[in-house]
Amino acid sequence: MKKLLSILLSIVVIFALGGCGTKKEAVETDKKIITVGASPVPHKEILEVVKPLLAKEGYTLKIVEFTDYVTPNTALAEKQLDANFFQHVPYLKEFSKEKGLDLDYTVKVHIEPMALYSTKYKKLTDIKDGSSIAIPNDPTNGARALRVLEKAGLLKLKSGDLISKLDITENKKNLKITELEAPQLPRVLKDLDAAVINSNYAMEANLKLTDALAVEAKDSPYANVLAVRKEDKNKPYIKALSKALTSPEVKKFIAEKYKGAVIPAF
Structure with a gap:
């Protein structure tokens, strides 16, 4: 009888635990x-x-x-x-x-859309030789920013997705590309000649897309x-x-x- 009760009790406990797991x-x-x-x-x-x-x-x-x-x-x-x-x-x-x-x-x-902003220049043709341009330092946004510069005619780059400044093949204006944390870019823009900034950080800093020197294509992936x-x-x-x-x-x-x-x- 004791053995039977023990078995029945074990079965009840197993079902109770199983029920708790299902409920959770x-x-x-x-x-x-x-x-x-x-x-x-x-x-x-x-x-x-x-x-x-x-x-x-x-x-x-x-x-x-x-x-x-x-x-x-x-x-x-x-x-x-x-x-x-x-x-x-x-x-x-x-x-x-x-x-x-x-x-x-x-x-x-x-x-x-990522865009190139500047507090010093009003248009692309104003950008002088040796200008300093900052881009995000993470691989994907950095590559994306470089493509914005290429589309604007400021650089030429190798093909590929995760490109870096080491993949620049032509830089006629000898632009100095600096990589910084993306959230910092609007804050240091005044200390640079220009920067390619993610739209969310640009909006937080009240930078208007209509004032950008160059804007990413609308078919962006x-x-x-x-x-x-x-x-x-x-x-x-x-x-x-x-x-x-x-x-x-x-x-x-x-x-x-x-x-x-x-x-x-x-």
Whole structure:
């Protein structure tokens, strides 16, 4: 009898534990508070538009603001965030490969044209020999910035995606290319002759795209995306967030708010 009771008790405990695991998994799959890391402009502003759309679906959106290009991905990988919204596809892929992170994206939301700004020069032809021009120091944005300079006719470069200043093949004006942290570029612009700046940092510094000396082509492949852990891509709350970020309401907001400085990618 004691042996039978012991067996029955073990079975009850196993089922109880199994039930707890299933319940925990269900809660994680159907979570109602979504925590997303984002850059202040335009990402956080766009997510504010998404908040009421998600609320209608029963979700609460919590936005955590970041001002760098590293922490949001490490925080996502460490499950401090459910998603992040600040980066384009090439950067996400390169960063994930370099750091060994299992990250991916769900939807492309917008494109932020990179541009060449200057407080000293009004047009490209004013740029003098030996001028100092700064670009972002991360591989993907640095390569992207160099292509902006090439398109403007200031340099010639080797073919390829992840090019650097070492791949310059022609530099008739002997431009001095300096690599700096992307967030620093607007702050040091006055100390340089010009700088190629990411649109989000340019907007934060009240730099207008219409005043830029050169602007990235509108067919840029650098669409900003909603990044998530691969294991979470098909969870209901991520699907709801992805749908809201590519809604007609968001498209209208981007067009009216940024007037071409940010372009919808959907």
